[in-house]
Amino acid sequence: MTEHLYHSASATFEAALRVPILPPEHRSRRLHGHSYRVRVQAELSDGWAPFAGAETDALQQALAEAVAPLDYAELNAEVPVPTDENLARWIRRRLAGRVPGVRAVGVRSTADTGVDLDAADHAHLWHRFRFEAAHRLPRVPAGHPCGRMHGHGFEVILHADQDLAGADMGIDFDVIAAAWAPLADVLHHACLNDLPGLENPTSELLSQWIWQRLRRELPALSWVSVYETATAGCHYDGKHYRIWKDLRFESALRLIQAPEGDGRRRLHGHSYLLRLHLVAPLDEVLGWTVDYGDVKALFKPVYARLDHHRLDELPGLEQADPGRLARWIRSQAVEPLPQLARIDLQQTPGCGAMLCWGDLGPALPT
Numbered sequence: 001m002t003e004h005l006y007h008s009a010s011a012t013f014e015a016a017l018r019v020p021i022l023p024p025e026h027r028s029r030r031l032h033g034h035s036y037r038v039r040v041q042a043e044l045s046d047g048w049a050p051f052a053g054a055e056t057d058a059l060q061q062a063l064a065e066a067v068a069p070l071d072y073a074e075l076n077a078e079v080p081v082p083t084d085e086n087l088a089r090w091i092r093r094r095l096a097g098r099v100p101g102v103r104a105v106g107v108r109s110t111a112d113t114g115v116d117l118d119a120a121d122h123a124h125l126w127h128r129f130r131f132e133a134a135h136r137l138p139r140v141p142a143g144h145p146c147g148r149m150h151g152h153g154f155e156v157i158l159h160a161d162q163d164l165a166g167a168d169m170g171i172d173f174d175v176i177a178a179a180w181a182p183l184a185d186v187l188h189h190a191c192l193n194d195l196p197g198l199e200n201p202t203s204e205l206l207s208q209w210i211w212q213r214l215r216r217e218l219p220a221l222s223w224v225s226v227y228e229t230a231t232a233g234c235h236y237d238g239k240h241y242r243i244w245k246d247l248r249f250e251s252a253l254r255l256i257q258a259p260e261g262d263g264r265r266r267l268h269g270h271s272y273l274l275r276l277h278l279v280a281p282l283d284e285v286l287g288w289t290v291d292y293g294d295v296k297a298l299f300k301p302v303y304a305r306l307d308h309h310r311l312d313e314l315p316g317l318e319q320a321d322p323g324r325l326a327r328w329i330r331s332q333a334v335e336p337l338p339q340l341a342r343i344d345l346q347q348t349p350g351c352g353a354m355l356c357w358g359d360l361g362p363a364l365p366t
């Protein structure tokens with residue numbers, strides 16, 4: 001399968017706006033404001049960054065320069081109909097000519113809603129919800145902690161894929177929220193095992209359960225993502241299960257290709273966020289794909305070489321920028337984790353690299 005390496009960067013801006021195309025009674029027609037977070041993913045060409053290894057930083061700088069006119073501005077002066085979709089288009093136009101290979105531009109107007117605009121002008125809208133519930137997994141081996149009754153603050157992200165065909169916006173986030181509301185009534189403050197169809201409430205079967213209940217109501221639904229914990233969850237699109245597990249590591253490096261006088265030539269460090277994505281069929285007995293705990297345990301020998309180490313001293317990794325580091329991690333992890341399909345690596349929040357082979361799957365909020 002063809003491997004793709006995308007670099008990712010994020011930036012923020014504070015702005016005021018009105019959305020004049022909404023119905024007269026809609027709250028977003030009034031003057032209001034948001035703390036926006038934007039992100040870009042790009043398959044960069046060799047030689048674009050000032051030196052090999054500087055891609056993430058150069059992308060971050062290009063994005064910051066692109067959105068600078070929007071910071072502390074009235075958006076309608078720049079973008080007459082400042083929906084998240086149109087802001088993403090505006091940013092994409094600003095990046096054209098400066099950044100090659102832009103795959104998607106994401107705009108998050110609130111902590112729980114946003115849009116990722118792809119190169120074909122499809123808007124991938126997402127809306128996050130939360131509920132607090134108890135569960136136990138009755139089919140896990142004896143002694144597994146998830147066999148005991150416990151609980152989580154679950155998060156669910158509903159994704160809708162819409163071909164904008166030039167429209168200013170896709171479906172209103174309120175439509176997604178209205179579709180979710182009846183399910184929230186059932187799931188919040190419940191014991192999931194008591195709900196019909198959720199006798200074995202793994203993240204996989206919960207995402208499928210939600211999909212089945214919303215698909216007709218929300219025809220644009222493209223993925224359901226369930227965060228079971230802050231570090232693990234599952235996506236479901238009606239056919240495929242994709243799970244992820246997050247790990248953090250603290251490491252040092254120097255970028256030897258950086259020119260004299262550049263701080264990145266000096267020994268420095270990052271708090272990395274690593275997200276491992278796996279694609280696997282459902283185990284019909286256990287009701288999951290791969291146990292999150294097994295993902296962590298099988299990756300442990302690789303993790304032990306990364307955490308609290310100097311990355312540029314690892315054999316085969318003299319240049320430990322996010323892209324090369326993601327490739328190194330794939331080379332080490334593919335044997336213990338053959339279901340691995342994508343690696344996201346952030347050296348600072350929202351900024352790093354994504355290495356995937358096969359489908360990319362949905363984006364999670366930064």
Ligand SMILES: Nc1nc2c(c(=O)[nH]1)N=C([C@H](O)[C@H](O)COP(=O)(O)OP(=O)(O)OP(=O)(O)O)CN2
Nearest residue numbers: 146202203204229231232288289290291292293296
């Ligand atoms: N593929 C799945 N694996 C696991 C599921 C699941 O639904 N699908 N569920 C569980 C447990 O319910 C557990 O509560 C969550 O697992 P885990 O990520 O291992 O939780 P930790 O708190 O130990 O996470 P760390 O951040 O690694 O400490 C288990 N597996």
